[in-house]
Amino acid sequence: MAWNTNVLVGQSGGPTAAINASLAGVFDTARDLGAHVLGMRYGIEGFLAGRIVHLDRTLGDPMDVELLRRTPASFLGSCRFKLPQPDEDPAFYENAFKKFADARVGAVFYIGGNDSMDTIDKLSRWGNAHNSPIRFIGIPKTIDNDLVGTDHTPGYGSAAKYIATSMREIARDSSVYDLKSVTFVEIMGRDAGWLTGSACLAGTQGNPCPDLVLLPEVTLDQEALLNRLALLLDRKNTIVVAVSEGVRHRDGTLLCEAAAEAADGTRLDAFGHVASLSGTGRYLASVTRAALGCKTRAIELSTLQRCASHVASATDLAEAYSLGGAGVIEAHNGNTGMMSSIRRIFDKPYLYDTVMTPIEDVANKERKVPREFISVDGMNVTALFERYARPLIEGEVSPTYLGGVPHHITPLDGDRA
Amino acid sequence: MAWNTNVLVGQSGGPTAAINASLAGVFDTARDLGAHVLGMRYGIEGFLAGRIVHLDRTLGDPMDVELLRRTPASFLGSCRFKLPQPDEDPAFYENAFKKFADARVGAVFYIGGNDSMDTIDKLSRWGNAHNSPIRFIGIPKTIDNDLVGTDHTPGYGSAAKYIATSMREIARDSSVYDLKSVTFVEIMGRDAGWLTGSACLAGTQGNPCPDLVLLPEVTLDQEALLNRLALLLDRKNTIVVAVSEGVRHRDGTLLCEAAAEAADGTRLDAFGHVASLSGTGRYLASVTRAALGCKTRAIELSTLQRCASHVASATDLAEAYSLGGAGVIEAHNGNTGMMSSIRRIFDKPYLYDTVMTPIEDVANKERKVPREFISVDGMNVTALFERYARPLIEGEVSPTYLGGVPHHITPLDGDRA
Numbered sequence: 090m091a092w093n094t095n096v097l098v099g100q101s102g103g104p105t106a107a108i109n110a111s112l113a114g115v116f117d118t119a120r121d122l123g124a125h126v127l128g129m130r131y132g133i134e135g136f137l138a139g140r141i142v143h144l145d146r147t148l149g150d151p152m153d154v155e156l157l158r159r160t161p162a163s164f165l166g167s168c169r170f171k172l173p174q175p176d177e178d179p180a181f182y183e184n185a186f187k188k189f190a191d192a193r194v195g196a197v198f199y200i201g202g203n204d205s206m207d208t209i210d211k212l213s214r215w216g217n218a219h220n221s222p223i224r225f226i227g228i229p230k231t232i233d234n235d236l237v238g239t240d241h242t243p244g245y246g247s248a249a250k251y252i253a254t255s256m257r258e259i260a261r262d263s264s265v266y267d268l269k270s271v272t273f274v275e276i277m278g279r280d281a282g283w284l285t286g287s288a289c290l291a292g293t294q295g296n297p298c299p300d301l302v303l304l305p306e307v308t309l310d311q312e313a314l315l316n317r318l319a320l321l322l323d324r325k326n327t328i329v330v331a332v333s334e335g336v337r338h339r340d341g342t343l344l345c346e347a348a349a350e351a352a353d354g355t356r357l358d359a360f361g362h363v364a365s366l367s368g369t370g371r372y373l374a375s376v377t378r379a380a381l382g383c384k385t386r387a388i389e390l391s392t393l394q395r396c397a398s399h400v401a402s403a404t405d406l407a408e409a410y411s412l413g414g415a416g417v418i419e420a421h422n423g424n425t426g427m428m429s430s431i432r433r434i435f436d437k438p439y440l441y442d443t444v445m446t447p448i449e450d451v452a453n454k455e456r457k458v459p460r461e462f463i464s465v466d467g468m469n470v471t472a473l474f475e476r477y478a479r480p481l482i483e484g485e486v487s488p489t490y491l492g493g494v495p496h497h498i499t500p501l502d503g504d505r506a
Numbered sequence: 507m508a509w510n511t512n513v514l515v516g517q518s519g520g521p522t523a524a525i526n527a528s529l530a531g532v533f534d535t536a537r538d539l540g541a542h543v544l545g546m547r548y549g550i551e552g553f554l555a556g557r558i559v560h561l562d563r564t565l566g567d568p569m570d571v572e573l574l575r576r577t578p579a580s581f582l583g584s585c586r587f588k589l590p591q592p593d594e595d596p597a598f599y600e601n602a603f604k605k606f607a608d609a610r611v612g613a614v615f616y617i618g619g620n621d622s623m624d625t626i627d628k629l630s631r632w633g634n635a636h637n638s639p640i641r642f643i644g645i646p647k648t649i650d651n652d653l654v655g656t657d658h659t660p661g662y663g664s665a666a667k668y669i670a671t672s673m674r675e676i677a678r679d680s681s682v683y684d685l686k687s688v689t690f691v692e693i694m695g696r697d698a699g700w701l702t703g704s705a706c707l708a709g710t711q712g713n714p715c716p717d718l719v720l721l722p723e724v725t726l727d728q729e730a731l732l733n734r735l736a737l738l739l740d741r742k743n744t745i746v747v748a749v750s751e752g753v754r755h756r757d758g759t760l761l762c763e764a765a766a767e768a769a770d771g772t773r774l775d776a777f778g779h780v781a782s783l784s785g786t787g788r789y790l791a792s793v794t795r796a797a798l799g800c801k802t803r804a805i806e807l808s809t810l811q812r813c814a815s816h817v818a819s820a821t822d823l824a825e826a827y828s829l830g831g832a833g834v835i836e837a838h839n840g841n842t843g844m845m846s847s848i849r850r851i852f853d854k855p856y857l858y859d860t861v862m863t864p865i866e867d868v869a870n871k872e873r874k875v876p877r878e879f880i881s882v883d884g885m886n887v888t889a890l891f892e893r894y895a896r897p898l899i900e901g902e903v904s905p906t907y908l909g910g911v912p913h914h915i916t917p918l919d920g921d922r923a
Contacts, residue, residue: 104679131684162678169683253911254816261579261914262521262813266586267548290911391805396679399671400816402910482910493819493899494670494707497678 091123092421094195098144099129099136100230101201101208102169104162105244106251106398107409108230109498111200112165113158114413115228116144119196122421127192130501132168133199133208137185141192142501153498158406159488160497161398171204172211175218182215189223196224196420200413202231202242203453206428210452213426224420227428227448228413232395234283237454238446239430243412244395246405246481249287251397252276252390253482256291256331259388260298264327270384271318271328271377274299275370277394279335282306282458284394286470287478288331300328305335306458307467309344314373315380317468322383334369344369399495403484404439415443439480508540509838511612515561516546516553517647518618518625519586521579522661523668523815524826525647526915528617529582530575531830532645533561536613539838544609547918549585550616550625554602558609559918570915575823576905577914578815588621589628592635599632606640613641613837617830619648619659620870623845627869630843641837644845644865645830649812651700654871655863656847660829661812663822663898666704668814669693669807670899673708673748676805677715681744687801688735688745688794691716692787694811696752699723699875701811703887704895705748717745722752723875724884726761731790732797734885739800751786761786816912820901821856832860856897 096119100108112128119126128147130140142165148154157164173181189197197212199205206227213225229236234245256274263272278284282304292298300321303309321328336344345368370387378385412429419427427445434440462474488495513536517525529545536543545564547557559582565571574581590598606614614629616622623644630642646653651662673691680689695701699721709715717738720726738745753761762785787804795802829846836844844862851857879891905912 100682104682135684160678161675163682166684167682250910255810255814257911257914258578258813258815259809261577261917262809264917265517265521265580265584267552267583290909293908296917386809388808388810389806392676392679392803393672393805393810396675397672398675479909484910485907490902491710492707492896493667493901494674497674500678500681500713 092119094124095127095193096124096196096198096417096420097127097129097136097189097192097194098198099132099200100163100165100167101132101199101205102167102231103202103395104167105230105232105395106161106247106401107243107405108200109160109164110158110406110409111228111230111243111413113154114410115198115417116148117154118414118417120145122417124195127194128165131166132170133172134168134170135166137188147501156489156496156498158410159398159486159495161396164498164501166501169204172208175211175215185212186215186219186221186223194223196226196417198226198228198413198416198420200228200230202229202233202236203455206236206448207452209428210426210448213448216425224423224425226416226420226425227451228416229428229430230409232284233278233281235281235455235457236451237456238428238451240433240441241431241481243405243409245283246402246408247398248284248394249290249478250402250482251394251400252284252287253290254400255390256288256299256329260291260327260329263329263386267326268384269322269326270386271322271330271374271381272386272388273330273332273370273373275332275334275387275389277390278305278333280305280455280457282333285331285333286458286462286474289470289475290478290482298329299331301330301468302470303330303332303336303468304458304463305333305337306463308339309336311338311376314468315377318377319381322381330373332369332373336369344372347372399488401486402482403486404481406486411443419445436476436480439483509536511541512544512610513541513613513615513834513837514544514546514553514606514609514611515615516549516617517580517582517584518549518616518622519584519648520619520812521584522647522649522812523578523664523818524660524822525617526577526581527575527823527826528645528647528660528830530571531827532615532834533565534571535831535834537562539834541612544611545582548583549587550589551585551587552583554605564918573906573913573915575827576815576903576912578813581915581918583918586621589625592628592632602629603632603636603638603640611640613643613834615643615645615830615833615837617645617647619646619650619653620872623653623865624869626845627843627865630865633842641840641842643833643837643842644868645833646845646847647826649701650695650698652698652872652874653868654873655845655868657850657858658848658898660822660826662700663819663825664815665701665811666707666895667819667899668811668817669701669704670707671817672807673705673716673746677708677744677746680746680803684743685801686739686743687803688739688747688791688798689803689805690747690749690787690790692749692751692804692806694807695722695750697722697872697874699750702748702750703875703879703891706887706892707895707899715746716748718747718885719887720747720749720753720885721875721880722750722754723880725756726753728755728793731885732794735794736798739798747790749786749790753786761789764789816905818903819899820903821898823903825858828860836862853893853897856900
């Protein structure tokens with residue numbers, strides 16, 4: 090029997106290479122069950138402002154969905170919007186549920202990270218308390234991989250594959266001259282080191298790469314780092330270090346804050362604005378050049394690491410799609426307040442199944458890299474980390490090339506391609 | 507009849523994604539003709555210090571050559587070494603030719619950019635003047651595409667394909683929030699804008715991307731740029747600008763020098779060292795944020811753009827391989843003092859043949875982006891640029907993946923993978 094309802098889907102938080110694969114999973118499964126699919130333009134914030142996309146039309150051609158799965162960032166647009174506490178602002182929820190009813194919405198799917206799961210948590214609790222028939226399901230997404238309740242999050246594997254690929258190419262590039270050099274590669278993840286740690290996947294048997302991995306979970310001992318670099322430079326020409334943007338000094342300041350201070354005596358940039366969260370690599374390159382006298386270079390992977398769908402992980406995109414679909418089935422079965430999750434069964438061969446995690450066990454918690462994944466000296470990750478992360482980057486997706494460049498789905502509203 | 511000689515091949519200058527394909531072309535063709543192939547470790551500088559690699563052994567397995575073609579940077583290692591003028595330092599040349607004779611070298615192939623062609627020019631002139639039987643041939647290579655005497659240079663197409671792919675992904679990433687933003691993407695090429703201009707290949711019909719392209723061939727009019735950005739922001743949310751690291755103010759200073767000055771009042775960094783040639787994007791992001799009040803971001807493609815063999819252009823790698831082989835055939839035919847070159851026959855379909863250019867017509871000249879490839883306002887490239895560059899990025903190479911990461915040939919001397 091057809092699921093005679095409208096379902097509503099939104100994307101929230103930072104872009105990834107896999108978030109549109111989850112959207113495709115929600116869309117295909119809901120359509121297959123007979124529902125109509127509405128999209129929130131720019132997340133819950135846009136929806137509440139009346140911005141709805143009719144995906145049945147937008148994704149009317151099967152090739153649209155195929156391209157959508159290969160398109161990075163957030164096709165529907167995103168927002169960063171924290172819902173108020175239900176007991177503090179009931180009018181907000183009354184208004185939201187009225188809008189859901191006006192749009193004849195039977196189920197809401199929200200694809201995102203921590204804040205998005207908080208949104209689903211609050212909406213489902215309000216719905217339960219008021220006997221709403223609307224089902225609320227979270228679909229996890231974040232390159233940071235810091236959500237609890239799931240083995241890992243879609244988006245992480247593709248970002249990790251890009252990081253490992255780029256790290257290996259950078260290492261190769263840095264070694265062509267017969268001279269001593271240290272290259273610092275700055276990687277995203279302010280509080281959790283999952284992305285920075287994934288740089289270890291650039292290594293091969295007997296040839297570890299990068300040489301050092303500095304995670305935000307470990308406070309920097311700058312003297313120990315410089316001593317270690319000096320020892321390494323005695324043994325080999327070129328050193329490559331992966332460093333998280335969120336590494337801190339012992340006094341708690343971020344290295345990138347120290348970088349801004351060193352440059353002009355304040356934490357403001359040259360035009361009086363607060364410096365952005367980058368510069369950790371530049372700071373370390375500067376300190377290392379001054380202390381050791383060798384050539385140094387700082388490279389920021391920047392937003393490239395979260396949107397590089399041209400080198401996406403096939404495992405990641407397949408999981409993202411499956412978790413979207415699993416969430417729809419869960420809502421169709423009448424359940425609410427859940428997050429689609431991955432339960433790992435085995436590392437090699439990699440086996441997993443999709444399960445549901447109660448959303449209140451997920452929202453507003455953060456998962457950091459555990460101690461046993463970090464080397465004793467705090468300057469690298471262990472073989473356990475590699476064993477965990479390796480299967481998530483395996484498998485390649487073939488982009489659809491047009492004119493030599495990966496082709497994406499046409500943006501909404503005539504936004505840029 | 508077998509070519510019973512040793513041939514010597516070296517790589518010089520900055521790394522690219524295609525320089526090893528040229529090495530593979532030299533190797534395969536020389537071997538096929540019956541010669542033995544010696545490699546210079548770290549270019550002519552390393553060779554003169556006695557550092558020779560026996561490539562017949564190193565590349566003994568056909569899979570080695572296949573991996574070599576897919577491996578970025580310079581497999582043999584590189585140097586930046588300018589040969590003295592023959593009349594000023596004849597002892598240098600007597601020593602070099604003695605070393606060629608000691609190694610029973612009948613032909614020398616040097617893969618590189620401007621300085622490398624100068625090396626071939628000087629060696630072949632000395633050889634001619636002293637009736638040496640040794641043949642000297644240059645194989646062009648530079649992502650900068652600034653050599654004369656050839657339609658374009660191997661390495662450029664793959665770098666351009668990476669730039670166009672990344673630019674499109676960055677544009678997509680930058681447009682997810684419902685707010686005004688300007689993103690500056692800083693691209694290599696200090697004096698010639700070929701690489702920065704290739705960003706235009708990210709655009710699709712009716713959807714140009716990036717919005718502006720700032721080349722080193724055009725002096726920056728900062729006021730005009732800010733006015734233009736303000737106009738663009740009235741029309742759309744997200745603006746993306748490709749900017750060369752080599753863009754200069756009217757007074758001739760580089761923008762990145764201005765950035766360093768603004769930060770601390772000097773052109774030195776916080777530790778008293780000369781600031782490196784980057785920061786152009788950061789400078790413009792800072793100026794734009796101050797003037798227009800919108801969100802800004804600076805992204806440096808850094809060395810990633812020259813070593814991203816995972817997204818190499820099949821056209822580029824095939825040409826690099828062919829030019830290596832064509833150079834060997836030319837030497838085998840008894841000629842010297844030439845550079846293997848590409849002559850374009852047609853744009854679409856792209857047709858070319860390989861020809862030889864006298865090396866003295868190439869060395870120490872520089873080809874900049876011509877005026878008709880630059881828009882009248884100086885803030886973009888024209889359709890002619892796209893027509894020129896598009897065929898060079900067409901076609902995809904499938905990397906050999908191992909553990910989810912592109913696999914490369916094992917480095918020499920246990921250097922890093």
